[in-house]
Each structure stands twice: as structure tokens, then as C-alpha cells.
Amino acid sequence: MITAQGMWTETEQVLAQQALAIARQRETDTILAVVREQAAAVIGLEDLWQISDFLNARRFDLDGKYMFDCETLIFAFARLVKEGWLSPEELAGLDRDKVARIRSLSRM
Amino acid sequence: MITAQGMWTETEQVLAQQALAIARQRETDTILAVVREQAAAVIGLEDLWQISDFLNARRFDLDGKYMFDCETLIFAFARLVKEGWLSPEELAGLDRDKVARIRSLSRM
Numbered sequence: 001m002i003t004a005q006g007m008w009t010e011t012e013q014v015l016a017q018q019a020l021a022i023a024r025q026r027e028t029d030t031i032l033a034v035v036r037e038q039a040a041a042v043i044g045l046e047d048l049w050q051i052s053d054f055l056n057a058r059r060f061d062l063d064g065k066y067m068f069d070c071e072t073l074i075f076a077f078a079r080l081v082k083e084g085w086l087s088p089e090e091l092a093g094l095d096r097d098k099v100a101r102i103r104s105l106s107r108m
Numbered sequence: 109m110i111t112a113q114g115m116w117t118e119t120e121q122v123l124a125q126q127a128l129a130i131a132r133q134r135e136t137d138t139i140l141a142v143v144r145e146q147a148a149a150v151i152g153l154e155d156l157w158q159i160s161d162f163l164n165a166r167r168f169d170l171d172g173k174y175m176f177d178c179e180t181l182i183f184a185f186a187r188l189v190k191e192g193w194l195s196p197e198e199l200a201g202l203d204r205d206k207v208a209r210i211r212s213l214s215r216m
Contacts, residue, residue: 028153035156039147045136045170048143052163055156062153 004070015093017068019077023085024066031058074098078105112178123201125176127185131193132174139166182206186213 008016038051065076080086081102088106091099116124146159173184188194189210196211 031153031156032150035159036147036150039144042140042143045139048139048163049167051143052160052167055160055163059157059160 008070012094020066023080027085074101077102081106116178120202128174131188135193182209185210189214
């Protein structure tokens with residue numbers, strides 16, 4: 001039986017983890033910058049509740065998003081490419097079929 | 109029948125609304141300052157989630173806290189005094205018995 005993990009070579013797993021880390025840092029930096037900017041401009045409570053809503057949504061969104069799981073890696077990468085946190089070029093080194101599937105899924 | 113509203117003269121009601129507004133502004137300014145300061149110092153997501161927790165708690169806490177309601181004004185003021193958003197001196201002008209009850213409740 002071929003497990004999902006078996007379908008990712010060790011080299012690919014290392015590369016995938018690096019790509020996840022890059023995308024995670026990129027998204028984190030963006031969120032941090034947005035919150036710093038919004039917080040510097042707050043005038044009243046309504047502005048704060050907007051930040052609060054934004055943070056709650058981001059927290060929900062990030063939950064599990066960057067977890068390394070061979071079973072769901074293709075979908076995770078497709079989502080990151082679609083959202084702009086990772087470019088398909090940054091997945092060079094993965095098996096070509098995987099990259100093709102990720103590209104294809106990212107357009108859906 | 110004496111209603112709760114009837115127990116507050118018109119002058120007292122105006123004064124109470126002013127006191128509520130002062131305390132509300134004071135607490136709001138403090139929350140804004142805390143969030144601006146925290147946001148300027150964020151380094152990672154964990155710092156952001158701390159701000160998020162803080163905002164969610166404040167939002168829950170503020171809900172209804174500054175609503176003008178003659179039925180519950182004594183308790184509302186006692187809480188604001190207890191929390192330091194209002195000093196009993198700022199309630200001068202209200203009936204002395206009311207201020208005494210507020211002072212007393214604020215120590216509980």
C-alpha cells in the first residue's frame with residue numbers, strides 16, 4: 001500500500017516544509033503590517049472592533065492552514081498559490097506532476 | 109407608583125448621562141492607547157492573538173456597560189467607580205443618598 005507520505009520523497013518533504021514556512025512568514029508579515037497600520041490609525045471603538053473582526057477571521061483562517069500533512073499538501077499548496085502567498089516557481093524541485101496539479105487546482 | 113426613572117430628577121439624568129460619557133471616553137481612550145502600543149510592538153502571530161483576545165474581552169465587557177438605564181444606573185456607576193473610570197466626586201450634584209449607595213457598592 002502506498003501511503004500519502006510515501007508519495008512524497010524525503011527531499012520533497014523537506015522542500016514542501018520550506019515552502020510552507022516561506023508562505024506562512026509572508027502571510028504573517030502581511031497581517032502584522034495591516035494590523036500595525038490599522039492600529040496606528042484607530043480613532044474610536046468602532047475602528048477597534050474592525051481590527052478585532054479582522055483578527056478573528058485571520059485566526060480562524062490560519063488554523064491548520066500551514067500544517068504539514070502529506071495527505072492534504074497538494075490542496076494546501078493550491079490554496080496558497082491561489083491566495084498569492086506562494087508562486088508555483090517556488091515549488092520547483094517537487095515532482096512535475098505534483099506542481100501541475102497544484103497549478104491546476106489553484107485556478108479553480 | 110414610583111418608577112425608576114421617576115427616582116432620578118431631570119437634572120440628575122442629565123448629570124448621569126454626562127458622567128457616563130466621561131467614563132466611557134476615559135475607558136475608550138485607555139483601550140485605544142493599549143492597543144496602539146501593543147500593535148506597535150507585535151513581532152509574531154502570538155502577539156496578535158493576544159491583542160485579539162484582549163479586544164474580544166473588552167468588546168464583551170463594554171456591551172451595555174454605558175447604556176443609560178435608570179433601573180440600573182446605581183450599579184453601573186458603582187462598577188465604574190470600582191474600576192477607576194469615574195471618581196465619586198464626579199457624581200456631585202446627584203442626590204446624596206445615591207452617591208452614598210454608589211460609593212458603598214463600589215467597595216464590594
